[in-house]
Amino acid sequence: MSALYVVTSNYSKFNELKSIASKYGVNIEMLDVPKFEIQHDDLEAIASYAALAAALIARKPLIVEDSGLFIESLNGFPGALSSYVYKKIGIAGILKVLEGLSNRRAYFKSVIAYASIDYNIKLFTGVVYGRISEKARGSNGFGFDPIFIPDGDTRTFAEMELEDKNRLSHRGAAFRKFLEWFINSF
Amino acid sequence: MSALYVVTSNYSKFNELKSIASKYGVNIEMLDVPKFEIQHDDLEAIASYAALAAALIARKPLIVEDSGLFIESLNGFPGALSSYVYKKIGIAGILKVLEGLSNRRAYFKSVIAYASIDYNIKLFTGVVYGRISEKARGSNGFGFDPIFIPDGDTRTFAEMELEDKNRLSHRGAAFRKFLEWFINSF
Numbered sequence: 001m002s003a004l005y006v007v008t009s010n011y012s013k014f015n016e017l018k019s020i021a022s023k024y025g026v027n028i029e030m031l032d033v034p035k036f037e038i039q040h041d042d043l044e045a046i047a048s049y050a051a052l053a054a055a056l057i058a059r060k061p062l063i064v065e066d067s068g069l070f071i072e073s074l075n076g077f078p079g080a081l082s083s084y085v086y087k088k089i090g091i092a093g094i095l096k097v098l099e100g101l102s103n104r105r106a107y108f109k110s111v112i113a114y115a116s117i118d119y120n121i122k123l124f125t126g127v128v129y130g131r132i133s134e135k136a137r138g139s140n141g142f143g144f145d146p147i148f149i150p151d152g153d154t155r156t157f158a159e160m161e162l163e164d165k166n167r168l169s170h171r172g173a174a175f176r177k178f179l180e181w182f183i184n185s186f
Numbered sequence: 187m188s189a190l191y192v193v194t195s196n197y198s199k200f201n202e203l204k205s206i207a208s209k210y211g212v213n214i215e216m217l218d219v220p221k222f223e224i225q226h227d228d229l230e231a232i233a234s235y236a237a238l239a240a241a242l243i244a245r246k247p248l249i250v251e252d253s254g255l256f257i258e259s260l261n262g263f264p265g266a267l268s269s270y271v272y273k274k275i276g277i278a279g280i281l282k283v284l285e286g287l288s289n290r291r292a293y294f295k296s297v298i299a300y301a302s303i304d305y306n307i308k309l310f311t312g313v314v315y316g317r318i319s320e321k322a323r324g325s326n327g328f329g330f331d332p333i334f335i336p337d338g339d340t341r342t343f344a345e346m347e348l349e350d351k352n353r354l355s356h357r358g359a360a361f362r363k364f365l366e367w368f369i370n371s372f
Contacts, residue, residue, distance in 0.1 A: 039223040039232075039270060046225075077274035081267055084225060088263035089283060097279050 004182070005031035005062040007054045012142040013065060017175055020166055024179040033057055035064065043068055043080050047113035048121045055115035063178065067110040067171055069144045071132060073103040078144075086143050091136050095147065104132040108148060110170040112178045124181070126173025141165060190368070191217035191248040193240045198328040199251060203361055206352055210365040219243055221250065229254055229266050229297040234307045237299035247303050249364065253296040253356055255330045257318060259289040264330075272329050277322050281333065290318040294334060296356035298364045310367070312359025327351060 004021070006028050008014055014030050021028045036053035040046050047066040054062055068082040074097060078085035085093070098104060112124045129151050136146035138158030145157035150168050157165050166172040190207070192214050194200055200216050207214045222239035226232050233252040240248055254268040260283060264271035271279070284290060298310045314336050322332035324344030331343035336354050343351050352358040 037225040039225050039267065074279070075274050077271075077279070079274065081225065081270055084267055085263075085271070088261050088265065093260070093263070093283050096283050096285065097275060099282065 003027050003029045005029055005058065005060050007031050007033060007035050007050065007058075007062055007064045009035070010142065013171070016162065016166055016169075016171055017065065019162055020172060020175050021179060024183055026179060026183065031058055031060065031062055037066075039081070041076075041080055043109060043111040044113075044123055044125070046080055047111040048123060051113035051115040051121055052119060055117070055119055059117060061117050062115055064113045064115075065110060065171060065175070066113075067108060069148065070107050070109060071098070072105040073098070073101045082144065091144060091147055094132070094144065095135065098132060106130060106132050106148065108144075108170040110174040112174045114178060114182070122181070124174045124178040126170040126175070126177065128168060128170045128173065189213050189215045191215055191244065191246050193217050193219060193221050193236065193244075193248055193250045195221070196328065199357070202348065202352055202355075202357055203251065205348055206358060206361050207365060210369055212365060212369065217244055217246065217248055223252075225267070227262075227266055229295060230299075230309055230311070232266055233297040233299035234309060237301040237307055238305060241301035241303070241305055245303060248301055250299045250301075251296060251357060251361070252299075253294060255334065256293050256295060257284070258291040259284070259287045268330065277330060277333055280318070280330065281321065284318060292316060292318050292334065294330075294356040296360040298360045300364060300368070308367070310360045310364040312356040312361070312363065314354060314356045314359065 009032055018028055033054055035050050037046055038049050043066045047064045051064040068080045070076045070079050107127050107129045110126045114122045130149050133147045133149050133156055137156045138146050141158045148157050192203055195218055204214055219240055221236050223232055224235050229252045233250050237250040254266045256262045256265050293313050293315045296312045300308045316334055316336040319333045319335050319342055323342045324332050327344045334343050
Protein backbone atom coordinates (compact mmCIF):
# COMPACT_ATOMS: atom_id res chain seq x y z
CA MET A 1 0.00 0.00 0.00
CA SER A 2 1.41 3.40 -0.91
CA ALA A 3 1.92 6.08 1.69
CA LEU A 4 -0.89 8.25 2.96
CA TYR A 5 -0.13 11.91 3.52
CA VAL A 6 -1.25 14.01 6.49
CA VAL A 7 -1.49 17.76 6.00
CA THR A 8 -0.13 19.16 9.25
CA SER A 9 2.84 20.89 10.76
CA ASN A 10 1.92 19.71 14.25
CA TYR A 11 4.35 16.96 15.29
CA SER A 12 2.34 15.97 18.37
CA LYS A 13 -0.75 15.39 16.26
CA PHE A 14 1.24 13.54 13.64
CA ASN A 15 2.79 11.24 16.23
CA GLU A 16 -0.61 10.32 17.63
CA LEU A 17 -1.84 9.42 14.16
CA LYS A 18 1.35 7.56 13.26
CA SER A 19 1.11 5.37 16.33
CA ILE A 20 -2.46 4.34 15.46
CA ALA A 21 -1.76 3.89 11.74
CA SER A 22 1.13 1.53 12.47
CA LYS A 23 -1.29 -0.88 14.16
CA TYR A 24 -3.19 -1.10 10.87
CA GLY A 25 -0.04 -1.50 8.79
CA VAL A 26 -0.60 1.88 7.18
CA ASN A 27 2.38 4.15 6.60
CA ILE A 28 1.64 7.85 6.99
CA GLU A 29 3.87 10.77 6.09
CA MET A 30 3.75 14.44 6.97
CA LEU A 31 2.87 16.70 4.07
CA ASP A 32 4.05 20.15 4.99
CA VAL A 33 2.03 22.31 2.62
CA PRO A 34 0.27 25.36 4.02
CA LYS A 35 -3.08 24.32 5.47
CA PHE A 36 -5.86 26.43 4.07
CA GLU A 37 -8.49 27.00 6.76
CA ILE A 38 -11.81 28.76 6.42
CA GLN A 39 -13.80 30.37 9.24
CA HIS A 40 -16.74 28.16 10.01
CA ASP A 41 -18.70 26.80 12.97
CA ASP A 42 -18.39 23.25 11.63
CA LEU A 43 -15.16 21.29 11.71
CA GLU A 44 -16.51 19.26 8.79
CA ALA A 45 -16.53 22.34 6.55
CA ILE A 46 -13.06 23.44 7.63
CA ALA A 47 -11.51 19.99 7.20
CA SER A 48 -13.04 19.21 3.83
CA TYR A 49 -12.11 22.59 2.39
CA ALA A 50 -8.54 22.21 3.67
CA ALA A 51 -8.26 18.68 2.30
CA LEU A 52 -9.49 19.72 -1.13
CA ALA A 53 -7.20 22.76 -1.24
CA ALA A 54 -4.21 20.60 -0.31
CA ALA A 55 -5.14 17.91 -2.83
CA LEU A 56 -5.24 20.49 -5.61
CA ILE A 57 -1.64 21.39 -4.82
CA ALA A 58 -0.15 18.09 -3.72
CA ARG A 59 -1.95 15.70 -6.07
CA LYS A 60 -1.59 12.93 -3.55
CA PRO A 61 -4.14 11.03 -1.47
CA LEU A 62 -4.15 12.82 1.84
CA ILE A 63 -5.99 13.53 5.07
CA VAL A 64 -6.57 16.61 7.15
CA GLU A 65 -7.47 16.27 10.81
CA ASP A 66 -9.20 19.14 12.55
CA SER A 67 -10.43 19.12 16.09
CA GLY A 68 -12.00 21.44 18.60
CA LEU A 69 -13.02 21.68 22.23
CA PHE A 70 -16.71 22.52 22.66
CA ILE A 71 -17.60 23.77 26.14
CA GLU A 72 -21.30 23.54 26.96
CA SER A 73 -21.63 26.60 29.19
CA LEU A 74 -19.70 28.73 26.67
CA ASN A 75 -22.02 28.07 23.77
CA GLY A 76 -19.50 25.68 22.23
CA PHE A 77 -16.53 28.05 22.58
CA PRO A 78 -13.67 27.71 21.59
CA GLY A 79 -15.13 25.16 19.17
CA ALA A 80 -14.04 24.93 15.58
CA LEU A 81 -11.58 27.79 16.04
CA SER A 82 -9.88 26.25 19.08
CA SER A 83 -6.34 26.55 17.69
CA TYR A 84 -6.67 30.31 17.22
CA VAL A 85 -8.13 30.78 20.69
CA TYR A 86 -5.41 28.58 22.21
CA LYS A 87 -2.72 30.63 20.51
CA LYS A 88 -4.21 33.92 21.73
CA ILE A 89 -5.42 33.35 25.31
CA GLY A 90 -4.33 29.78 26.01
CA ILE A 91 -5.53 27.51 28.78
CA ALA A 92 -5.43 30.32 31.33
CA GLY A 93 -7.88 32.34 29.26
CA ILE A 94 -10.36 29.46 29.01
CA LEU A 95 -10.16 28.71 32.74
CA LYS A 96 -10.79 32.38 33.46
CA VAL A 97 -13.91 32.53 31.30
CA LEU A 98 -15.16 29.43 33.11
CA GLU A 99 -14.62 30.85 36.63
CA GLY A 100 -17.79 30.67 38.68
CA LEU A 101 -19.66 28.52 36.17
CA SER A 102 -20.70 25.23 37.72
CA ASN A 103 -21.30 23.44 34.42
CA ARG A 104 -17.91 22.35 33.11
CA ARG A 105 -19.19 19.76 30.62
CA ALA A 106 -17.36 19.72 27.31
CA TYR A 107 -16.50 17.52 24.39
CA PHE A 108 -13.60 17.21 22.03
CA LYS A 109 -14.52 16.52 18.42
CA SER A 110 -12.24 15.42 15.61
CA VAL A 111 -12.99 15.40 11.93
CA ILE A 112 -10.79 13.64 9.42
CA ALA A 113 -11.23 14.61 5.80
CA TYR A 114 -9.74 12.28 3.23
CA ALA A 115 -9.14 13.59 -0.28
CA SER A 116 -8.47 11.03 -2.98
CA ILE A 117 -6.15 11.79 -5.87
CA ASP A 118 -9.23 12.46 -8.00
CA TYR A 119 -10.66 14.89 -5.41
CA ASN A 120 -13.33 12.82 -3.74
CA ILE A 121 -13.73 13.90 -0.12
CA LYS A 122 -14.84 11.57 2.64
CA LEU A 123 -15.31 12.54 6.29
CA PHE A 124 -14.90 10.61 9.55
CA THR A 125 -15.71 11.96 12.98
CA GLY A 126 -14.92 11.11 16.59
CA VAL A 127 -16.22 12.66 19.78
CA VAL A 128 -15.23 12.25 23.43
CA TYR A 129 -17.31 13.68 26.25
CA GLY A 130 -15.88 14.89 29.52
CA ARG A 131 -15.31 17.98 31.62
CA ILE A 132 -12.92 20.86 32.08
CA SER A 133 -10.62 20.44 35.08
CA GLU A 134 -10.23 23.17 37.71
CA LYS A 135 -6.61 23.68 36.71
CA ALA A 136 -4.16 22.47 34.09
CA ARG A 137 -2.55 19.11 34.80
CA GLY A 138 0.04 17.14 32.86
CA SER A 139 2.42 17.92 30.04
CA ASN A 140 1.74 15.30 27.39
CA GLY A 141 -0.35 15.95 24.31
CA PHE A 142 -0.95 19.48 23.09
CA GLY A 143 -3.50 22.27 22.97
CA PHE A 144 -6.23 22.04 25.58
CA ASP A 145 -5.28 18.49 26.65
CA PRO A 146 -4.16 19.63 30.15
CA ILE A 147 -7.70 20.73 31.09
CA PHE A 148 -9.84 17.99 29.56
CA ILE A 149 -10.85 14.95 31.64
CA PRO A 150 -12.70 12.32 29.60
CA ASP A 151 -15.72 10.65 31.21
CA GLY A 152 -14.80 7.50 33.13
CA ASP A 153 -11.30 8.72 33.95
CA THR A 154 -9.73 11.07 36.50
CA ARG A 155 -6.70 12.08 34.44
CA THR A 156 -6.55 14.88 31.91
CA PHE A 157 -5.46 13.94 28.40
CA ALA A 158 -2.11 15.58 29.16
CA GLU A 159 -1.57 13.20 32.09
CA MET A 160 -1.96 10.14 29.89
CA GLU A 161 0.55 8.13 27.95
CA LEU A 162 0.03 8.26 24.19
CA GLU A 163 -1.54 4.79 24.15
CA ASP A 164 -4.21 5.71 26.67
CA LYS A 165 -5.04 9.01 25.06
CA ASN A 166 -5.32 7.41 21.63
CA ARG A 167 -7.64 4.74 22.99
CA LEU A 168 -10.00 7.31 24.53
CA SER A 169 -9.65 10.36 22.33
CA HIS A 170 -11.84 11.93 19.66
CA ARG A 171 -8.86 11.84 17.28
CA GLY A 172 -8.23 8.17 17.91
CA ALA A 173 -11.89 7.34 17.31
CA ALA A 174 -12.10 9.30 14.07
CA PHE A 175 -8.81 7.95 12.79
CA ARG A 176 -9.67 4.33 13.52
CA LYS A 177 -12.95 4.77 11.61
CA PHE A 178 -10.98 6.17 8.72
CA LEU A 179 -8.35 3.43 8.80
CA GLU A 180 -10.94 0.67 8.83
CA TRP A 181 -12.55 2.18 5.76
CA PHE A 182 -9.20 2.89 4.09
CA ILE A 183 -7.73 -0.59 4.39
CA ASN A 184 -10.95 -2.14 3.11
CA SER A 185 -11.18 0.22 0.14
CA PHE A 186 -7.68 0.00 -1.34
CA MET B 187 -21.51 56.89 -10.96
CA SER B 188 -22.86 53.35 -10.78
CA ALA B 189 -23.63 51.69 -7.48
CA LEU B 190 -20.97 50.15 -5.31
CA TYR B 191 -21.84 46.88 -3.60
CA VAL B 192 -21.00 45.95 0.00
CA VAL B 193 -20.77 42.27 0.86
CA THR B 194 -22.42 42.04 4.25
CA SER B 195 -25.55 40.89 6.00
CA ASN B 196 -24.90 43.21 8.95
CA TYR B 197 -27.35 46.11 8.77
CA SER B 198 -25.60 48.13 11.48
CA LYS B 199 -22.35 48.00 9.57
CA PHE B 200 -24.09 48.80 6.31
CA ASN B 201 -25.84 51.82 7.82
CA GLU B 202 -22.55 53.23 9.10
CA LEU B 203 -21.02 52.91 5.66
CA LYS B 204 -24.10 54.29 3.90
CA SER B 205 -24.09 57.40 6.05
CA ILE B 206 -20.45 58.12 5.18
CA ALA B 207 -20.81 57.27 1.48
CA SER B 208 -23.73 59.68 1.10
CA LYS B 209 -21.43 62.56 2.07
CA TYR B 210 -19.25 61.67 -0.90
CA GLY B 211 -22.19 61.29 -3.28
CA VAL B 212 -21.54 57.56 -3.58
CA ASN B 213 -24.49 55.20 -3.60
CA ILE B 214 -23.84 51.85 -1.90
CA GLU B 215 -26.02 48.77 -1.93
CA MET B 216 -26.03 45.64 0.16
CA LEU B 217 -24.93 42.53 -1.69
CA ASP B 218 -26.24 39.59 0.26
CA VAL B 219 -24.04 36.78 -1.04
CA PRO B 220 -22.43 34.42 1.47
CA LYS B 221 -19.22 35.95 2.74
CA PHE B 222 -16.35 33.54 2.38
CA GLU B 223 -13.97 33.98 5.30
CA ILE B 224 -10.65 32.27 5.86
CA GLN B 225 -8.94 31.74 9.22
CA HIS B 226 -6.04 34.15 9.44
CA ASP B 227 -4.32 36.47 11.91
CA ASP B 228 -4.47 39.34 9.43
CA LEU B 229 -7.68 41.16 8.56
CA GLU B 230 -6.05 42.09 5.24
CA ALA B 231 -5.88 38.43 4.21
CA ILE B 232 -9.45 37.69 5.30
CA ALA B 233 -10.91 40.77 3.59
CA SER B 234 -9.08 40.37 0.30
CA TYR B 235 -9.94 36.69 0.02
CA ALA B 236 -13.60 37.42 0.78
CA ALA B 237 -13.71 40.27 -1.72
CA LEU B 238 -12.21 38.14 -4.47
CA ALA B 239 -14.51 35.20 -3.72
CA ALA B 240 -17.56 37.50 -3.85
CA ALA B 241 -16.36 39.17 -7.05
CA LEU B 242 -16.05 35.81 -8.77
CA ILE B 243 -19.73 35.17 -8.03
CA ALA B 244 -21.27 38.62 -8.26
CA ARG B 245 -19.22 40.10 -11.11
CA LYS B 246 -19.78 43.56 -9.73
CA PRO B 247 -17.38 46.08 -8.22
CA LEU B 248 -17.68 45.55 -4.50
CA ILE B 249 -16.16 46.01 -1.09
CA VAL B 250 -15.80 43.83 1.96
CA GLU B 251 -15.22 45.41 5.35
CA ASP B 252 -13.65 43.35 8.10
CA SER B 253 -12.74 44.61 11.52
CA GLY B 254 -11.41 43.33 14.79
CA LEU B 255 -10.72 44.35 18.35
CA PHE B 256 -7.10 43.79 19.36
CA ILE B 257 -6.51 43.81 23.13
CA GLU B 258 -2.90 44.38 24.13
CA SER B 259 -2.79 42.26 27.29
CA LEU B 260 -4.53 39.36 25.50
CA ASN B 261 -1.97 39.03 22.73
CA GLY B 262 -4.31 40.71 20.28
CA PHE B 263 -7.34 38.54 21.14
CA PRO B 264 -10.09 38.47 19.87
CA GLY B 265 -8.39 40.07 16.86
CA ALA B 266 -9.15 39.04 13.32
CA LEU B 267 -11.69 36.46 14.52
CA SER B 268 -13.63 38.92 16.71
CA SER B 269 -17.03 38.11 15.19
CA TYR B 270 -16.71 34.44 16.05
CA VAL B 271 -15.58 35.19 19.60
CA TYR B 272 -18.38 37.74 20.03
CA LYS B 273 -20.94 35.19 18.90
CA LYS B 274 -19.61 32.54 21.29
CA ILE B 275 -18.71 34.31 24.54
CA GLY B 276 -19.79 37.90 23.91
CA ILE B 277 -18.83 40.99 25.83
CA ALA B 278 -19.19 39.21 29.17
CA GLY B 279 -16.57 36.66 28.13
CA ILE B 280 -14.06 39.31 27.13
CA LEU B 281 -14.58 41.29 30.35
CA LYS B 282 -14.04 38.10 32.32
CA VAL B 283 -10.76 37.27 30.62
CA LEU B 284 -9.62 40.84 31.37
CA GLU B 285 -10.50 40.69 35.08
CA GLY B 286 -7.52 41.61 37.23
CA LEU B 287 -5.41 42.81 34.30
CA SER B 288 -4.47 46.44 34.73
CA ASN B 289 -3.55 47.02 31.09
CA ARG B 290 -6.80 47.53 29.19
CA ARG B 291 -5.28 49.14 26.10
CA ALA B 292 -6.81 48.01 22.81
CA TYR B 293 -7.39 49.08 19.27
CA PHE B 294 -10.07 48.51 16.69
CA LYS B 295 -8.84 47.94 13.17
CA SER B 296 -10.85 47.97 9.96
CA VAL B 297 -9.78 46.73 6.56
CA ILE B 298 -11.75 47.48 3.44
CA ALA B 299 -11.00 45.33 0.42
CA TYR B 300 -12.23 46.62 -2.91
CA ALA B 301 -12.54 44.18 -5.80
CA SER B 302 -12.94 45.65 -9.27
CA ILE B 303 -15.00 43.92 -11.92
CA ASP B 304 -11.76 42.58 -13.40
CA TYR B 305 -10.61 41.21 -10.04
CA ASN B 306 -8.05 43.77 -8.94
CA ILE B 307 -7.99 44.02 -5.16
CA LYS B 308 -7.08 47.18 -3.28
CA LEU B 309 -6.96 47.53 0.52
CA PHE B 310 -7.62 50.46 2.85
CA THR B 311 -7.14 50.38 6.61
CA GLY B 312 -8.21 52.41 9.61
CA VAL B 313 -7.21 52.07 13.25
CA VAL B 314 -8.51 53.67 16.44
CA TYR B 315 -6.69 53.33 19.75
CA GLY B 316 -8.41 53.30 23.10
CA ARG B 317 -9.20 51.12 26.07
CA ILE B 318 -11.67 48.51 27.27
CA SER B 319 -14.22 49.88 29.74
CA GLU B 320 -14.87 48.21 33.11
CA LYS B 321 -18.38 47.33 32.01
CA ALA B 322 -20.58 47.52 28.94
CA ARG B 323 -22.21 50.90 28.34
CA GLY B 324 -24.59 52.04 25.62
CA SER B 325 -26.72 50.30 23.04
CA ASN B 326 -25.79 51.86 19.72
CA GLY B 327 -23.45 50.22 17.24
CA PHE B 328 -22.79 46.50 17.37
CA GLY B 329 -20.25 43.88 18.42
CA PHE B 330 -17.77 45.05 21.03
CA ASP B 331 -18.78 48.73 20.73
CA PRO B 332 -20.22 48.83 24.30
CA ILE B 333 -16.78 48.19 25.86
CA PHE B 334 -14.48 50.29 23.67
CA ILE B 335 -13.61 53.86 24.67
CA PRO B 336 -11.56 55.66 22.02
CA ASP B 337 -8.68 57.84 23.22
CA GLY B 338 -9.72 61.43 23.84
CA ASP B 339 -13.29 60.52 24.74
CA THR B 340 -15.10 59.16 27.78
CA ARG B 341 -17.96 57.45 25.93
CA THR B 342 -17.91 53.94 24.53
CA PHE B 343 -18.69 53.61 20.83
CA ALA B 344 -22.11 52.27 21.83
CA GLU B 345 -22.87 55.51 23.70
CA MET B 346 -22.25 57.65 20.62
CA GLU B 347 -24.55 58.82 17.89
CA LEU B 348 -23.72 57.41 14.47
CA GLU B 349 -22.11 60.69 13.36
CA ASP B 350 -19.68 60.73 16.28
CA LYS B 351 -18.76 57.09 15.99
CA ASN B 352 -18.16 57.43 12.24
CA ARG B 353 -15.92 60.44 12.79
CA LEU B 354 -13.74 58.59 15.32
CA SER B 355 -13.93 54.97 14.28
CA HIS B 356 -11.55 52.60 12.51
CA ARG B 357 -14.32 51.82 10.01
CA GLY B 358 -14.95 55.48 9.28
CA ALA B 359 -11.24 56.12 8.74
CA ALA B 360 -10.79 53.16 6.40
CA PHE B 361 -13.93 53.93 4.45
CA ARG B 362 -13.09 57.62 3.98
CA LYS B 363 -9.66 56.61 2.62
CA PHE B 364 -11.40 54.26 0.23
CA LEU B 365 -14.00 56.81 -0.86
CA GLU B 366 -11.37 59.46 -1.56
CA TRP B 367 -9.51 57.02 -3.78
CA PHE B 368 -12.72 55.73 -5.37
CA ILE B 369 -14.18 59.05 -6.43
CA ASN B 370 -10.83 60.13 -7.87
CA SER B 371 -10.39 56.90 -9.80
CA PHE B 372 -13.73 56.54 -11.54
